[in-house]
Amino acid sequence: MVSIGGAQPIELLVVQPTPFCNLDCSYCYLPDRGNRQRMTEETLQLLCRRLADCPLLGDTLSVVWHAGEPLVLPPDYYERAFRLFAESLGERVEIRHCFQTNATLIDDAWIALIRRWRVSVGVSLDGPQWLHDRYRTTRSGAGSFAKTMAGVARLKGAQIPFHVIAVLTRDSLTQADAIFDFFHDESLWNIGFNIEEKEAANPHSSLEVPEARALLHAFLARFIRRNAAHGNPIMVREFAGMVGAVLGKVPDIAVGQQSTPLKILNVDVSGGMSAFSPELLGARAPDYGDFIFGRLATHAVDDLFEEPSFRRVCAEIERGVANCRASCGYFALCGGGAPGNKFFEHGRFDGTETHYCQLTKKAVADAVMDALEDEAAGLAGDNRR
Numbered sequence: 001m002v003s004i005g006g007a008q009p010i011e012l013l014v015v016q017p018t019p020f021c022n023l024d025c026s027y028c029y030l031p032d033r034g035n036r037q038r039m040t041e042e043t044l045q046l047l048c049r050r051l052a053d054c055p056l057l058g059d060t061l062s063v064v065w066h067a068g069e070p071l072v073l074p075p076d077y078y079e080r081a082f083r084l085f086a087e088s089l090g091e092r093v094e095i096r097h098c099f100q101t102n103a104t105l106i107d108d109a110w111i112a113l114i115r116r117w118r119v120s121v122g123v124s125l126d127g128p129q130w131l132h133d134r135y136r137t138t139r140s141g142a143g144s145f146a147k148t149m150a151g152v153a154r155l156k157g158a159q160i161p162f163h164v165i166a167v168l169t170r171d172s173l174t175q176a177d178a179i180f181d182f183f184h185d186e187s188l189w190n191i192g193f194n195i196e197e198k199e200a201a202n203p204h205s206s207l208e209v210p211e212a213r214a215l216l217h218a219f220l221a222r223f224i225r226r227n228a229a230h231g232n233p234i235m236v237r238e239f240a241g242m243v244g245a246v247l248g249k250v251p252d253i254a255v256g257q258q259s260t261p262l263k264i265l266n267v268d269v270s271g272g273m274s275a276f277s278p279e280l281l282g283a284r285a286p287d288y289g290d291f292i293f294g295r296l297a298t299h300a301v302d303d304l305f306e307e308p309s310f311r312r313v314c315a316e317i318e319r320g321v322a323n324c325r326a327s328c329g330y331f332a333l334c335g336g337g338a339p340g341n342k343f344f345e346h347g348r349f350d351g352t353e354t355h356y357c358q359l360t361k362k363a364v365a366d367a368v369m370d371a372l373e374d375e376a377a378g379l380a381g382d383n384r385r
């Protein structure tokens with residue numbers, strides 16, 4: 001049963017300042033990326049007031065400005081927004097603002113804002129130019145690589161730390177060497193691999209092929225070997241997380257952030273509140289509606305627990321996690337998956353295996369366990385000599 005009594009603090013707030021994006025990547029899942037609406041100052045104030053009144057705030061809060069390209073709005077928009085957050089919540093909560101950006105618009109004004117507010121930055125960059133430009137294009141079909149690399153150069157020049165998110169498509173999976181060489185030669189040391197997902201406005205993925213899991217396993221194994229041969233200079237988010245899980249060092253692994261009610265709060269450009277997987281923002285389904293469980297104008301954040309639509313999704317997700325626990329040998333490493341992917345693949349939240357989890361959990365776990373076994377065998381060999 002869903003109740004606020006056992007609820008855990010909100011860890012991640014995803015705010016959609018605008019749905020608009022200056023690019024038009026072919027695998028993008030955002031349905032509304034041509035819409036130039038922006039979140040008004042009144043909505044931002046209301047959001048901060050709702051959060052200040054919310055019993056679910058913990059000591060820290062990550063605020064990700066996302067679900068459109070955040071930097072299409074000017075830096076002074078965020079100057080005001082960040083000040084509002086600091087004035088409303090700063091005494092109670094340590095706030096960390098984060099931009100996930102295509103980096104094409106980064107100039108000196110952005111560098112100053114990012115530095116002043118210590119914003120965490122993630123850059124979307126898929127690898128070498130021929131690969132990146134195949135998918136990450138403007139509306140006229142031009143590649144975005146040169147502009148993204150100009151933004152990367154500005155971040156590096158200003159010594160602002162950032163990480164990279166690279167989307168893997170079918171074309172990437174035979175290119176482990178080219179992708180490793182690119183990131184290594186560009187001194188990009190902090191990488192996360194996302195896969196092209198079938199969700200929302202992207203109804204098909206190039207990875208929906210029977211050989212995808214084997215290809216991804218081989219890609220990851222090759223990347224791990226190349227990285228190890230160089231002394232492991234690149235920190236790969238998936239490997240670090242999975243090594244922690246395999247070695248049992250990650251607390252609470254069985255309770256996924258996306259599956260726990262309101263550990264993630266998603267707020268859309270007009271003040272609609274959603275939860276669970278951020279990709280549900282903007283999605284619609286005949287049987288579920290728009291996944292907006294309440295509105296800032298009419299609901300306190302914790303009012304969502306009383307909403308029938310929210311309770312229904314919670315209960316389905318809970319059943320899905322229980323079904324995973326009962327049926328999947330990878331459960332201890334996964335925690336029951338991403339509800340959004342279950343929904344986009346099965347049309348419901350209480351399913352189990354998805355194409356997404358075969359790749360992002362099972363193939364990653366297999367590649368990491370192979371590497372740990374190889375390392376253990378190597379150490380055993382050294383000890384015998």
Ligand code: SF4
Pocket residue numbers: 324325328329330331334335336337338352353354357358361362
């Ligand atoms: S790997 Fe897939 S099937 Fe297994 S627990 Fe995770 S989501 Fe469920």
